[in-house]
Amino acid sequence: MQSVSVFAPATVGNLVCGFDVLGFALEHPGDKVRMELNDSGRVSLDLVEGDKGRLPREPEKNIVSAVVNNFLKYIGTNQGVGIRLYKQMPFGSGLGSSAASAVAGLVAINELMGQPLSREELLPLAIDGERLSSGSAHADNVAPSLLGGIVLVRGKNLNDAVKLPFPRDLVCALVYPHIEVSTRLAREIIPENIMLKDAIRQWGNIAGLVAGLCTSDKALIGRSMEDVVAEPLRSGLIPGFNCMREIALENGAIGFGISGSGPTVFALCDDKARARSLAGLLRQSLDERGIVSSTFISDINNEGAVVLSGKPHMV
Amino acid sequence: MQSVSVFAPATVGNLVCGFDVLGFALEHPGDKVRMELNDSGRVSLDLVEGDKGRLPREPEKNIVSAVVNNFLKYIGTNQGVGIRLYKQMPFGSGLGSSAASAVAGLVAINELMGQPLSREELLPLAIDGERLSSGSAHADNVAPSLLGGIVLVRGKNLNDAVKLPFPRDLVCALVYPHIEVSTRLAREIIPENIMLKDAIRQWGNIAGLVAGLCTSDKALIGRSMEDVVAEPLRSGLIPGFNCMREIALENGAIGFGISGSGPTVFALCDDKARARSLAGLLRQSLDERGIVSSTFISDINNEGAVVLSGKPHMV
Numbered sequence: 001m002q003s004v005s006v007f008a009p010a011t012v013g014n015l016v017c018g019f020d021v022l023g024f025a026l027e028h029p030g031d032k033v034r035m036e037l038n039d040s041g042r043v044s045l046d047l048v049e050g051d052k053g054r055l056p057r058e059p060e061k062n063i064v065s066a067v068v069n070n071f072l073k074y075i076g077t078n079q080g081v082g083i084r085l086y087k088q089m090p091f092g093s094g095l096g097s098s099a100a101s102a103v104a105g106l107v108a109i110n111e112l113m114g115q116p117l118s119r120e121e122l123l124p125l126a127i128d129g130e131r132l133s134s135g136s137a138h139a140d141n142v143a144p145s146l147l148g149g150i151v152l153v154r155g156k157n158l159n160d161a162v163k164l165p166f167p168r169d170l171v172c173a174l175v176y177p178h179i180e181v182s183t184r185l186a187r188e189i190i191p192e193n194i195m196l197k198d199a200i201r202q203w204g205n206i207a208g209l210v211a212g213l214c215t216s217d218k219a220l221i222g223r224s225m226e227d228v229v230a231e232p233l234r235s236g237l238i239p240g241f242n243c244m245r246e247i248a249l250e251n252g253a254i255g256f257g258i259s260g261s262g263p264t265v266f267a268l269c270d271d272k273a274r275a276r277s278l279a280g281l282l283r284q285s286l287d288e289r290g291i292v293s294s295t296f297i298s299d300i301n302n303e304g305a306v307v308l309s310g311k312p313h314m315v
Numbered sequence: 316m317q318s319v320s321v322f323a324p325a326t327v328g329n330l331v332c333g334f335d336v337l338g339f340a341l342e343h344p345g346d347k348v349r350m351e352l353n354d355s356g357r358v359s360l361d362l363v364e365g366d367k368g369r370l371p372r373e374p375e376k377n378i379v380s381a382v383v384n385n386f387l388k389y390i391g392t393n394q395g396v397g398i399r400l401y402k403q404m405p406f407g408s409g410l411g412s413s414a415a416s417a418v419a420g421l422v423a424i425n426e427l428m429g430q431p432l433s434r435e436e437l438l439p440l441a442i443d444g445e446r447l448s449s450g451s452a453h454a455d456n457v458a459p460s461l462l463g464g465i466v467l468v469r470g471k472n473l474n475d476a477v478k479l480p481f482p483r484d485l486v487c488a489l490v491y492p493h494i495e496v497s498t499r500l501a502r503e504i505i506p507e508n509i510m511l512k513d514a515i516r517q518w519g520n521i522a523g524l525v526a527g528l529c530t531s532d533k534a535l536i537g538r539s540m541e542d543v544v545a546e547p548l549r550s551g552l553i554p555g556f557n558c559m560r561e562i563a564l565e566n567g568a569i570g571f572g573i574s575g576s577g578p579t580v581f582a583l584c585d586d587k588a589r590a591r592s593l594a595g596l597l598r599q600s601l602d603e604r605g606i607v608s609s610t611f612i613s614d615i616n617n618e619g620a621v622v623l624s625g626k627p628h629m630v
Binding site: 017018019020021022152153154155156158160162164165190191192193194195196197199200201202203204205206207208209210211214215220223224229 | 515
């Protein structure tokens with residue numbers, strides 16, 4: 001195979017009480033990468049589309065070309081590769097944009113090279129990409145984008161990825177307010193030390209959330225979707241957050257929270273029609289504040305990144 | 316019914332990474348309470364046996380009579396009750412001794428009064444008993460003693476008790492070194508603030524532990540049984556702790572940890588013969604340090620406290 005196209009999905013990271021360790025993949029939006037082997041002996045970024053010119057074009061700075069370069073070094077080859085990145089999701093939105101690009105690039109080059117690595121083995125390379133992109137290593141976006149589903153990343157290096165069972169009728173309403181929230185600022189707002197009693201409440205919550213997901217207990221999922229660590233600080237960066245939370249919970253959402261470090265917020269529902277009408281209500285509440293927003297409705301994507309080979313018309 | 320006997324089991328609280336929120340019930344040891352209604356209009360503690368005279372005899376200070384008194388106030392009666400407490404487990408051992416006594420008392424009086432409260436409704440009264448006994452409200456011993464199984468206690472007041480699924484072949488080897496560790500000291504050694512990165516690792520671990528329990532993934536249970544918050548501090552109060560951990564993990568234990576605030580330690584196994592031989596090895600390692608110890612081998616008790624009515628010979 002000399003060329004391949006890959007789609008990697010957007011993700012909801014920092015899943016409420018699962019700060020840094022829980023995330024899930026969406027069906028859409030996401031990023032697409034088209035990649036071709038060539039004889040140049042180097043990695044070139046031939047096209048970046050859909051980013052309004054905001055992403056770096058230098059192969060060593062753009063996350064896709066950077067992770068592909070690392071992959072090739074890791075497997076020990078100087079194979080030449082040409083990359084085209086089709087950015088099909090907002091970035092700086094809290095939807096794991098850099099993760100989707102990195103994962104699409106890694107899955108594509110792995111496919112072209114005959115799958116020398118498993119998806120799990122690609123994870124540390126994707127985490128390195130996140131470090132390059134955001135300045136800190138985290139895995140709660142790359143792991144679900146790579147593996148699909150709701151993924152727990154745990155252990156010292158957060159690279160022990162565990163796909164959790166979940167009720168299959170979960171559906172997600174997302175609203176992305178078109179405001180700028182710096183990932184770095186959203187990270188720095190969280191103190192280095194937290195109160196033990198808050199930590200205990202948080203790990204009681206994540207334990208409840210995981211138990212609820214594993215046993216399809218939606219009431220337990222709902223009452224465990226409480227973040228006493230990051231959300232109280234980060235919600236202040238999102239205008240109308242508390243109002244949107246109230247709207248979501250009053251209109252049948254199982255739970256509500258910030259996606260990643262925001263500003264996108266999401267409501268977890270178990271009914272697509274309800275998710276759709278809820279997204280409309282949330283968008284309207286932002287309209288009333290003069291804030292333009294985009295909405296997405298998505299099931300939880302249990303497959304993760306997919307190779308679109310033989311469907312070149314899709315890119 | 317005018318008299319009743321109740322057995323309430325010992326428990327392993329602070330289940331490794333589940334500090335304050337996870338515990339499980341043992342088949343044995345445990346406490347027994349025999350209780351009779353009478354016309355005295357007051358709660359009397361007629362007998363305390365098996366405590367070598369160390370527990371308070373004043374009805375307002377002994378935890379059993381205190382929780383029974385609170386129960387009667389709560390349901391609004393001045394019914395007279397005579398209580399006999401048969402202490403059949405060590406206390407100050409980290410096995411939830413006060414919890415077992417409180418639960419036995421509450422289940423007995425609830426039974427005698429015609430079960431006005433459910434087991435779940437008894438939980439807050441049992442937590443109040445723990446506050447009386449240890450100076451702080453915690454629920455990770457009373458909840459499993461009351462409800463059986465492996466129980467998650469979560470939420471603001473730690474009284475949302477969730478029984479978790481677990482692999483039914485789990486068996487526990489416990490070793491109680493006969494040394495004194497004050498619950499209060501073991502509590503005070505834990506700081507009020509912890510590092511966020513430790514908290515993240517801890518909630519990644521509890522999430523993995525719960526997922527492993529729910530999906531019967533023993534490898535995941537094992538690698539998630541890591542406590543980076545309490546154990547590094549409390550293990551210093553238990554002579555030979557690190558040596559015992561090594562022995563346990565080298566001899567096929569799934570995981571190893573401190574029971575409650577110690578000094579009892581436990582190894583989780585999936586084979587009774589292995590648990591038995593492991594308990595012997597752990598005991599021997601303490602012997603070599605000149606420390607006398609008791610061992611217990613127990614399945615996880617999924618029933619919790621039981622009414623022994625009609626079996627008065629058992630007390």
